[in-house]
Amino acid sequence: MPEPLLDLLWRDRAAAPVSRRRGPKARHSTTDVVTLAIDLAVEGGIGAVTIRALAQKLELTPMSVYTHVNSRDDLLVLMADQAHGSMTPTPFGRSTWRTRVRRVADDNLALLREHPWLLDLDDPRTALGPGTIAKYDRELHAFDGTSLDDVSRDAALTFVLDFTRATAARIVVRPETGEFSELWEQSVAGLAAYLGDDLPLAQRVGRAAGEAMGGPYDAERAWEFGLARVLAGLADLAGLRDAPPAAE
Amino acid sequence: MPEPLLDLLWRDRAAAPVSRRRGPKARHSTTDVVTLAIDLAVEGGIGAVTIRALAQKLELTPMSVYTHVNSRDDLLVLMADQAHGSMTPTPFGRSTWRTRVRRVADDNLALLREHPWLLDLDDPRTALGPGTIAKYDRELHAFDGTSLDDVSRDAALTFVLDFTRATAARIVVRPETGEFSELWEQSVAGLAAYLGDDLPLAQRVGRAAGEAMGGPYDAERAWEFGLARVLAGLADLAGLRDAPPAAE
DNA sequence: ATAAATCTCTGTACGTTGTACAGTTCAATG
DNA sequence: CATTGAACTGTACAACGTACAGAGATTTAT
Numbered sequence: 001m002p003e004p005l006l007d008l009l010w011r012d013r014a015a016a017p018v019s020r021r022r023g024p025k026a027r028h029s030t031t032d033v034v035t036l037a038i039d040l041a042v043e044g045g046i047g048a049v050t051i052r053a054l055a056q057k058l059e060l061t062p063m064s065v066y067t068h069v070n071s072r073d074d075l076l077v078l079m080a081d082q083a084h085g086s087m088t089p090t091p092f093g094r095s096t097w098r099t100r101v102r103r104v105a106d107d108n109l110a111l112l113r114e115h116p117w118l119l120d121l122d123d124p125r126t127a128l129g130p131g132t133i134a135k136y137d138r139e140l141h142a143f144d145g146t147s148l149d150d151v152s153r154d155a156a157l158t159f160v161l162d163f164t165r166a167t168a169a170r171i172v173v174r175p176e177t178g179e180f181s182e183l184w185e186q187s188v189a190g191l192a193a194y195l196g197d198d199l200p201l202a203q204r205v206g207r208a209a210g211e212a213m214g215g216p217y218d219a220e221r222a223w224e225f226g227l228a229r230v231l232a233g234l235a236d237l238a239g240l241r242d243a244p245p246a247a248e
Numbered sequence: 249m250p251e252p253l254l255d256l257l258w259r260d261r262a263a264a265p266v267s268r269r270r271g272p273k274a275r276h277s278t279t280d281v282v283t284l285a286i287d288l289a290v291e292g293g294i295g296a297v298t299i300r301a302l303a304q305k306l307e308l309t310p311m312s313v314y315t316h317v318n319s320r321d322d323l324l325v326l327m328a329d330q331a332h333g334s335m336t337p338t339p340f341g342r343s344t345w346r347t348r349v350r351r352v353a354d355d356n357l358a359l360l361r362e363h364p365w366l367l368d369l370d371d372p373r374t375a376l377g378p379g380t381i382a383k384y385d386r387e388l389h390a391f392d393g394t395s396l397d398d399v400s401r402d403a404a405l406t407f408v409l410d411f412t413r414a415t416a417a418r419i420v421v422r423p424e425t426g427e428f429s430e431l432w433e434q435s436v437a438g439l440a441a442y443l444g445d446d447l448p449l450a451q452r453v454g455r456a457a458g459e460a461m462g463g464p465y466d467a468e469r470a471w472e473f474g475l476a477r478v479l480a481g482l483a484d485l486a487g488l489r490d491a492p493p494a495a496e
Numbered sequence: 497a498t499a500a501a502t503c504t505c506t507g508t509a510c511g512t513t514g515t516a517c518a519g520t521t522c523a524a525t526g
Numbered sequence: 527c528a529t530t531g532a533a534c535t536g537t538a539c540a541a542c543g544t545a546c547a548g549a550g551a552t553t554t555a556t
Contacts, residue, residue, distance in 0.1 A: 025551095050543085061505070061506055063506060137447040140449050155474070162411065163407075169370070202384045206381075226410075232485075233480040236477070236481075269531080272534080274532085300512085312533075314515075319514080
């Protein structure tokens with residue numbers, strides 16, 4: 001049986017990879033398995049990550065996958081941590097907290113663009129992995145130089161990342177789902193018949209927002225709108241000043 | 249075969265419920281089916297909403313459920329719309345946009361407390377239903393009296409609801425998932441061994457936030473923190489003034 | 497050298513899921 | 527009274543995660 005999830009997550013930093021293990025050596029490393037699983041997820045969404053499909057990619061039988069991973073849920077956590085660890089963060093340099101928060105948001109959007117399947121994954125155990133923790137540490141440093149206490153710093157980062165994730169979910173097209181515009185065109189006629197002249201505000205605003213949604217600039221506009229709100233909201237927070245961090 | 253999803257969603261407002269249909273009358277109304285499905289979801293999470301379990305509640309065979317609903321995915325959309333329609337919104341009265349936005353957020357939190365399964369549902373077709381559209385209309389009115397244009401009004405509401413949903417997901421305990429504290433206690437020892445003295449910021453802040461997370465007041469504090477950020481962020485928006493709405 | 501231990505990998509099989517398909521029964525309509 | 531169409535049912539299939547019992551390989555203990 002494979003090691004517990006925590007040890008698999010930290011397999012590279014493992015203290016004792018010495019003494020060769022007994023039995024035949026594995027045909028694939030854990031990282032291989034996780035990498036191929038991520039490939040599947042990128043191509044076909046998280047639903048495409050099946051034990052059987054992964055086994056085929058590895059040229060193993062389905063059950064042999066369980067030699068490397070305890071369960072599909074564990075595999076998803078390993079994938080998420082590896083994706084988090086693979087980020088190439090924009091360095092903060094000597095910037096203010098505003099531009100640093102912006103970079104955190106942008107980097108996360110880039111991550112979710114590359115790995116849309118992360119949007120469909122919500123396992124708290126991801127927080128146990130080295131990639132995720134390193135990401136957490138790095139992003140917390142965006143608030144260096146401010147006088148936020150620890151709990152507020154965590155809350156502020158959470159606030160930024162929640163926005164990022166929610167907005168990314170609207171921007172990024174997941175490979176398995178169809179375009180929203182199809183649904184819109186297909187339903188707008190019948191919907192209008194039911195709505196008639198009711199709820200004029202919803203109809204007017206919905207139409208305006210719906211039409212803009214198709215446009216090429218809208219995704220970026222929605223992103224900018226929200227990010228500006230996030231920054232303004234944080235700026236109002238006691239403990240945030242516009243000074244670059246000195247030494248923390 | 250049942251009617252298409254759009255017609256099922258608007259079944260109550262349907263124009264022609266006249267002329268009795270042929271064949272035996274249905275043992276259950278669509279609303280019955282959806283209501284029982286919601287019961288299942290409230291009790292056991294969205295994963296407990298299986299065709300077979302629902303059939304049992306209805307005293308039907310599994311396949312008979314498809315007389316009322318075209319697919320499980322359609323059923324989930326019907327459930328979401330019914331839940332949205334069942335909200336008892338706090339009236340806005342003569343308040344400022346700030347308190348109205350607060351009410352929108354609070355009402356949505358209440359909704360998600362009552363129906364945590366909504367957090368695990370993300371189907372754009374929900375937007376086609378009368379309950380969802382009525383909710384949208386009502387919540388858009390929170391910005392009456394401001395000079396936001398239509399697109400910004402939609403974006404502002406989206407911003408509020410995204411925050412609400414993300415924070416609710418952290419506050420509300422879904423019936424099927426275990427408590428986070430269990431995971432924490434179970435892993436903290438091994439994790440500390442791997443971490444050593446690395447990433448001190450993440451360790452310190454994570455510990456502070458993690459300890460607070462258990463406490464009884466933390467959920468509300470996180471909610472208040474975020475909501476205050478949301479309101480401050482929106483206040484910074486051109487077009488928002490603190491005047492109560494006059495006539496819109 | 498031999499035996500024991502323990503690893504990788506496999507084949508079979510089970511339970512659960514959504515649902516396609518071919519009916520059967522029943523009430524309203526021609 | 528025959529026809530039509532709706533409600534309902536039984537059987538069946540494909541896909542899923544994975545439990546379990548073993549086969550073979552390789553290191554360690556004797």
